Amino acid sequence: MLYQRYTGITFEMLSDLKVKNLKPQEKRYSIADGEGLIISVFPSGKKKWVLSYRHHGKQNQKTLGEYPEIGCKDARNLARDFKSQLSGKKINVPTLGEVIQEWLSIMGPRWTSDKYKYTVIYRLNYISEDLSDTSIDEIERKDVVKKVKEIVAKGTIETAKRSLRLLSDVFNFAIASDYTEKNPCILAGDVIPKQDVENLAALKPHQMTEFWTKVQQSYVTDDLMIALKLACYTAVRISELLHARWDTREIDLNKKEWIIPASRMKMRRDHVVPLTDQTVKLFKIMYDRKTDEGFIFKHTRKPNMPCRSESILAIIKRNGYAKLMTTHGFRTVFSTHANESTLFREDVIEYQIAHVPKNKIRGIYNRAEYWPERLELMTWYANEVDRWMKIYEKG
Structure with missing residues (x-):
C-alpha cells in the first residue's frame, strides 16, 4: 500500500x-x-x-x-x-486521507521511479498530517494555509511549494470524482515567500577561467574533481550525473553516448548526451576505479548510495563562490555561452539541456533529434571548457 x-x-x-x-x-x-x-x-x-x-x-x-x-x-x-442528524441524510464523503490513498493507487503505478514515489508519499503525509481524518469537503483554505505556513517556518520553502502542488492535484482529483466542489489549495501558495535568486546563481562565461584557476589549485579529491568537471562539460542536472550507474549500461564509451533513463529525467523521458573525447576520458578513469556495478560516484561512507550534490556544491563554496555559482549554474553557463557564440541554433541548445517545448511533449519525442548538430555543439563546448581549465590543470 x-x-x-x-x-x-x-x-x-x-x-x-x-x-x-x-x-x-x-x-x-x-x-x-x-x-x-x-x-x-x-x-x-x-x-x-x-x-x-x-x-x-x-x-x-x-x-x-x-x-x-x-x-x-x-x-x-x-x-x-x-x-x-444522520437519519434520512446522505453522508458519503471520504476523508482527505482516503482520497489521497485512492489518488495514489491510480497515479502511483504510472511512476517509473521508486524515489519519486517515496518523495510524493512523504510530501503528502507531511502536508496532510493534521487533516487526513477530516472529510475532504470540510477542509477550508485557512486549514491548508496554516499547514503551509508551518512548513515554511521550518525553512523548507521548496518542500512547501511541491507539497502544496501535490495536495492541489489531490483536490482536483476529488472534484472530478464528485467528492467536493472546491480546491482550498487555490491561492494558498501566496503565503510562500519568493526564494532568493542566488539559489540558482551562475557565473558569466568570461568568469570561468578564474573559477577553474581557484578550484584546480585547491584540494579536491579525484572523484569529486571528475564529477565537477563532468557537470561542466556535459551541462546535465547534477542529480542526473550523481545517480548514474554502471549496471544500467546507460554510458556507452564506444558509441560515445550517455542515455540518461527517463526515471532520472525531470520530464520523464530518456535523454541522450553526446560524449566528447574529454568526457569519455573522465568516465574511463572512473570505470577503471569501479569496485562494483553500482553508482559511478559513490557516497564516501555509504558506498551503496550516490555521492551527495552538497559535496559538489561545497567545492564551489570553499573557493569563494557561495553566492555566485551553483551546480545548476553550469547549465546556465553552457546555455549562455552557446547562445552568445551565435554558432548554433537555439532549438539545438535547448534540446541538448532537455528543455523541450510543450508542443513537442504532446507529440513524438525523438531523443536523438538534432544529433549531428548537438554533437558538434558539445565538441565545441568541450574545447571551450578545456580553454578555461587547461592552463591551470595540475600535472
Whole structure:
C-alpha cells in the first residue's frame, strides 16, 4: 500500500484530566471514549476529537474540533447531535486521507521511479498530517494555509511549494470524482515567500577561467574533481550525473553516448548526451576505479548510495563562490555561452539541456533529434571548457 497512517486505538473512558495528561509520541495515536468518539494525539502535541461512524454501510470519520477548546462533555454532545442528524441524510464523503490513498493507487503505478514515489508519499503525509481524518469537503483554505505556513517556518520553502502542488492535484482529483466542489489549495501558495535568486546563481562565461584557476589549485579529491568537471562539460542536472550507474549500461564509451533513463529525467523521458573525447576520458578513469556495478560516484561512507550534490556544491563554496555559482549554474553557463557564440541554433541548445517545448511533449519525442548538430555543439563546448581549465590543470 502506498499511503499508510498509524491508526492504533486504545479503549478507555475519558475525562478532561485524562485528555489533558495525554502526552505526544513519535507517531499519532488515538484513545477511544466510546460510541465512536476518539481523541487523536499528534506528535506536534495537538489533540483532536474525531467521530467514527457508519452510514449507508460505509465507515466514515468526522473531525469535531480540538481539545482543550472542546472538552469531553461537549465532544460527546457534538457526537450525539451529529449522529441524530444522520437519519434520512446522505453522508458519503471520504476523508482527505482516503482520497489521497485512492489518488495514489491510480497515479502511483504510472511512476517509473521508486524515489519519486517515496518523495510524493512523504510530501503528502507531511502536508496532510493534521487533516487526513477530516472529510475532504470540510477542509477550508485557512486549514491548508496554516499547514503551509508551518512548513515554511521550518525553512523548507521548496518542500512547501511541491507539497502544496501535490495536495492541489489531490483536490482536483476529488472534484472530478464528485467528492467536493472546491480546491482550498487555490491561492494558498501566496503565503510562500519568493526564494532568493542566488539559489540558482551562475557565473558569466568570461568568469570561468578564474573559477577553474581557484578550484584546480585547491584540494579536491579525484572523484569529486571528475564529477565537477563532468557537470561542466556535459551541462546535465547534477542529480542526473550523481545517480548514474554502471549496471544500467546507460554510458556507452564506444558509441560515445550517455542515455540518461527517463526515471532520472525531470520530464520523464530518456535523454541522450553526446560524449566528447574529454568526457569519455573522465568516465574511463572512473570505470577503471569501479569496485562494483553500482553508482559511478559513490557516497564516501555509504558506498551503496550516490555521492551527495552538497559535496559538489561545497567545492564551489570553499573557493569563494557561495553566492555566485551553483551546480545548476553550469547549465546556465553552457546555455549562455552557446547562445552568445551565435554558432548554433537555439532549438539545438535547448534540446541538448532537455528543455523541450510543450508542443513537442504532446507529440513524438525523438531523443536523438538534432544529433549531428548537438554533437558538434558539445565538441565545441568541450574545447571551450578545456580553454578555461587547461592552463591551470595540475600535472
